[in-house]
Amino acid sequence: AQSVTQPDIHITVSEGASLELRCNYSYGATPYLFWYVQSPGQGLQLLLKYFSGDTLVQGIKGFEAEFKRSQSSFNLRKPSVHWSDAAEYFCAVGARAGNNRKLIWGLGTSLAVNP
Protein backbone atom coordinates (compact mmCIF):
# COMPACT_ATOMS: atom_id res chain seq x y z
CA ALA A 1 0.00 0.00 0.00
CA GLN A 2 1.11 3.54 -0.65
CA SER A 3 2.05 5.40 2.47
CA VAL A 4 4.24 8.10 3.93
CA THR A 5 5.71 7.86 7.41
CA GLN A 6 7.17 10.69 9.39
CA PRO A 7 8.60 8.89 12.41
CA ASP A 8 9.04 11.96 14.58
CA ILE A 9 5.81 13.53 15.79
CA HIS A 10 7.56 16.34 17.59
CA ILE A 11 11.11 17.67 17.54
CA THR A 12 12.69 20.45 19.57
CA VAL A 13 15.97 22.05 18.53
CA SER A 14 17.93 25.06 19.68
CA GLU A 15 18.20 28.07 17.44
CA GLY A 16 21.31 27.77 15.30
CA ALA A 17 21.42 23.99 15.54
CA SER A 18 21.13 21.73 12.53
CA LEU A 19 17.89 19.98 11.70
CA GLU A 20 16.90 16.76 10.01
CA LEU A 21 13.28 15.68 9.61
CA ARG A 22 12.73 12.14 8.48
CA CYS A 23 10.35 10.91 5.82
CA ASN A 24 9.93 7.36 4.56
CA TYR A 25 7.58 6.40 1.79
CA SER A 26 6.10 3.27 0.30
CA TYR A 27 5.30 3.57 -3.39
CA GLY A 28 5.80 1.11 -6.19
CA ALA A 29 6.70 3.47 -9.00
CA THR A 30 9.06 6.41 -9.31
CA PRO A 31 7.97 8.79 -6.59
CA TYR A 32 7.24 12.46 -6.86
CA LEU A 33 8.13 13.82 -3.43
CA PHE A 34 7.29 17.04 -1.65
CA TRP A 35 7.91 18.81 1.62
CA TYR A 36 5.45 21.40 2.84
CA VAL A 37 5.49 23.66 5.87
CA GLN A 38 2.46 24.89 7.80
CA SER A 39 2.84 27.84 10.15
CA PRO A 40 0.12 28.41 12.76
CA GLY A 41 -3.04 29.77 11.18
CA GLN A 42 -1.62 29.44 7.69
CA GLY A 43 -2.03 27.15 4.75
CA LEU A 44 0.63 24.77 3.57
CA GLN A 45 3.56 26.22 1.69
CA LEU A 46 5.77 24.19 -0.62
CA LEU A 47 9.37 23.98 0.60
CA LEU A 48 10.78 21.79 -2.14
CA LYS A 49 10.01 18.96 -4.51
CA TYR A 50 11.77 16.05 -6.17
CA PHE A 51 10.71 14.69 -9.52
CA SER A 52 13.90 13.34 -11.05
CA GLY A 53 17.57 14.11 -11.57
CA ASP A 54 19.85 15.29 -8.80
CA THR A 55 18.85 13.53 -5.61
CA LEU A 56 19.80 16.52 -3.45
CA VAL A 57 17.23 19.25 -3.95
CA GLN A 58 17.31 22.78 -2.68
CA GLY A 59 14.24 24.59 -1.48
CA ILE A 60 13.15 27.85 0.00
CA LYS A 61 14.17 29.22 3.40
CA GLY A 62 17.52 27.40 3.31
CA PHE A 63 16.04 23.89 3.35
CA GLU A 64 17.28 20.94 1.35
CA ALA A 65 16.23 17.32 1.02
CA GLU A 66 17.92 14.20 -0.21
CA PHE A 67 16.14 11.41 -2.06
CA LYS A 68 17.52 7.96 -1.28
CA ARG A 69 15.79 5.33 -3.34
CA SER A 70 17.51 2.44 -1.57
CA GLN A 71 16.16 3.62 1.76
CA SER A 72 12.81 4.91 0.46
CA SER A 73 13.56 8.15 2.24
CA PHE A 74 13.34 11.84 1.54
CA ASN A 75 14.72 13.57 4.61
CA LEU A 76 14.57 17.32 5.05
CA ARG A 77 17.58 19.20 6.39
CA LYS A 78 18.62 22.66 7.39
CA PRO A 79 22.13 23.52 8.63
CA SER A 80 21.09 26.27 11.05
CA VAL A 81 17.57 26.63 12.36
CA HIS A 82 15.95 30.01 12.97
CA TRP A 83 13.19 30.68 15.48
CA SER A 84 10.84 31.42 12.58
CA ASP A 85 11.21 27.81 11.40
CA ALA A 86 8.94 26.63 14.22
CA ALA A 87 6.03 25.06 12.36
CA GLU A 88 4.50 21.79 11.24
CA TYR A 89 6.29 19.98 8.40
CA PHE A 90 4.63 17.55 6.06
CA CYS A 91 6.12 15.10 3.62
CA ALA A 92 4.01 13.86 0.70
CA VAL A 93 4.36 11.51 -2.25
CA GLY A 94 2.49 12.07 -5.49
CA ALA A 95 0.77 8.84 -6.45
CA ARG A 96 -0.96 8.04 -9.70
CA ALA A 97 -4.71 7.53 -9.17
CA GLY A 98 -6.47 7.20 -12.50
CA ASN A 99 -6.42 10.59 -14.17
CA ASN A 100 -5.41 12.27 -10.93
CA ARG A 101 -1.99 12.72 -9.36
CA LYS A 102 -3.00 12.37 -5.76
CA LEU A 103 -0.85 13.34 -2.81
CA ILE A 104 -0.38 10.85 -0.01
CA TRP A 105 0.55 12.70 3.13
CA GLY A 106 2.55 11.95 6.22
CA LEU A 107 1.04 12.96 9.54
CA GLY A 108 3.54 15.72 10.05
CA THR A 109 6.39 16.65 12.37
CA SER A 110 5.93 19.55 14.72
CA LEU A 111 9.12 21.57 15.13
CA ALA A 112 9.76 23.74 18.18
CA VAL A 113 12.80 26.02 18.33
CA ASN A 114 14.36 27.04 21.64
CA PRO A 115 16.00 30.46 21.79
Add this chain to the structure above:
Amino acid sequence: EAQVTQNPRYLITVTGKKLTVTCSQNMNHEYMSWYRQDPGLGLRQIYYSMNVEVTDKGDVPEGYKVSRKEKRNFPLILESPSPNQTSLYFCATKSSYNSPLHFGNGTRLTVT
Protein backbone atom coordinates in the same frame (compact mmCIF):
# COMPACT_ATOMS: atom_id res chain seq x y z
CA GLU B 1 0.13 37.89 -6.67
CA ALA B 2 -0.90 34.24 -7.04
CA GLN B 3 -3.57 33.52 -4.49
CA VAL B 4 -6.04 30.93 -3.31
CA THR B 5 -8.69 32.70 -1.27
CA GLN B 6 -11.01 30.90 1.09
CA ASN B 7 -13.93 32.39 2.94
CA PRO B 8 -14.78 32.47 5.71
CA ARG B 9 -11.63 31.84 7.76
CA TYR B 10 -13.67 30.80 10.79
CA LEU B 11 -17.19 29.46 10.97
CA ILE B 12 -19.25 28.19 13.86
CA THR B 13 -22.58 26.66 13.00
CA VAL B 14 -25.17 24.21 14.27
CA THR B 15 -25.99 20.73 13.14
CA GLY B 16 -28.12 20.64 10.03
CA LYS B 17 -27.71 24.24 8.92
CA LYS B 18 -26.51 24.30 5.33
CA LEU B 19 -23.27 26.17 4.69
CA THR B 20 -20.91 26.95 1.85
CA VAL B 21 -17.19 27.59 2.03
CA THR B 22 -15.96 29.49 -0.98
CA CYS B 23 -12.64 29.08 -2.74
CA SER B 24 -11.30 31.26 -5.51
CA GLN B 25 -7.96 31.18 -7.35
CA ASN B 26 -6.42 33.77 -9.65
CA MET B 27 -3.85 31.48 -11.28
CA ASN B 28 -6.04 30.21 -14.11
CA HIS B 29 -5.43 26.64 -12.98
CA GLU B 30 -7.70 23.88 -14.17
CA TYR B 31 -7.19 21.64 -11.15
CA MET B 32 -8.71 22.43 -7.77
CA SER B 33 -9.33 20.32 -4.69
CA TRP B 34 -10.58 20.35 -1.13
CA TYR B 35 -8.89 18.79 1.89
CA ARG B 36 -9.74 18.45 5.51
CA GLN B 37 -7.08 18.32 8.22
CA ASP B 38 -7.68 16.55 11.50
CA PRO B 39 -5.27 15.76 14.36
CA GLY B 40 -3.89 12.26 14.03
CA LEU B 41 -5.48 11.78 10.62
CA GLY B 42 -3.50 14.29 8.61
CA LEU B 43 -4.73 15.74 5.34
CA ARG B 44 -7.44 13.91 3.50
CA GLN B 45 -8.85 14.82 0.13
CA ILE B 46 -12.58 15.44 -0.04
CA TYR B 47 -13.20 16.27 -3.70
CA TYR B 48 -11.19 17.40 -6.65
CA SER B 49 -11.91 18.95 -10.02
CA MET B 50 -9.79 18.47 -13.12
CA ASN B 51 -11.64 21.17 -15.04
CA VAL B 52 -14.86 23.14 -15.26
CA GLU B 53 -17.91 20.91 -14.83
CA VAL B 54 -15.68 17.92 -13.96
CA THR B 55 -15.55 16.85 -10.32
CA ASP B 56 -14.56 13.61 -8.62
CA LYS B 57 -14.66 12.14 -5.15
CA GLY B 58 -11.56 12.03 -3.06
CA ASP B 59 -11.01 9.86 -0.01
CA VAL B 60 -13.68 11.31 2.30
CA PRO B 61 -16.53 12.76 0.18
CA GLU B 62 -19.44 11.72 2.38
CA GLY B 63 -21.48 14.67 3.61
CA TYR B 64 -19.96 17.12 1.14
CA LYS B 65 -20.84 18.52 -2.26
CA VAL B 66 -18.89 20.65 -4.67
CA SER B 67 -19.54 22.47 -7.90
CA ARG B 68 -17.25 23.84 -10.61
CA LYS B 69 -19.21 26.17 -12.80
CA GLU B 70 -16.25 28.40 -13.63
CA LYS B 71 -12.52 27.88 -13.57
CA ARG B 72 -11.64 30.21 -10.70
CA ASN B 73 -14.24 29.06 -8.14
CA PHE B 74 -14.71 25.75 -6.35
CA PRO B 75 -17.14 26.04 -3.44
CA LEU B 76 -17.52 23.33 -0.81
CA ILE B 77 -21.09 22.73 0.32
CA LEU B 78 -22.22 21.03 3.50
CA GLU B 79 -25.95 20.55 3.11
CA SER B 80 -26.52 19.17 6.60
CA PRO B 81 -23.39 19.61 8.69
CA SER B 82 -22.72 17.29 11.59
CA PRO B 83 -20.26 17.58 14.48
CA ASN B 84 -17.90 15.05 12.86
CA GLN B 85 -17.34 17.61 10.12
CA THR B 86 -15.70 19.95 12.59
CA SER B 87 -12.29 20.36 11.01
CA LEU B 88 -9.80 22.61 9.28
CA TYR B 89 -10.54 22.80 5.57
CA PHE B 90 -8.12 23.71 2.81
CA CYS B 91 -8.70 24.51 -0.81
CA ALA B 92 -5.79 23.88 -3.17
CA THR B 93 -4.96 24.27 -6.83
CA LYS B 94 -2.20 23.24 -9.19
CA SER B 95 -1.22 24.04 -12.74
CA SER B 96 -0.66 20.57 -14.15
CA TYR B 97 -0.65 16.87 -13.40
CA ASN B 98 2.71 16.74 -11.60
CA SER B 99 2.81 20.26 -10.23
CA PRO B 100 2.80 20.97 -6.51
CA LEU B 101 -0.35 22.22 -4.85
CA HIS B 102 -0.93 25.83 -3.83
CA PHE B 103 -3.08 26.06 -0.72
CA GLY B 104 -5.45 28.62 0.68
CA ASN B 105 -5.11 29.73 4.29
CA GLY B 106 -7.80 27.41 5.54
CA THR B 107 -11.28 27.57 7.03
CA ARG B 108 -11.75 26.44 10.61
CA LEU B 109 -15.26 24.99 10.87
CA THR B 110 -16.96 24.09 14.13
CA VAL B 111 -20.30 22.30 14.07
CA THR B 112 -22.14 22.14 17.39
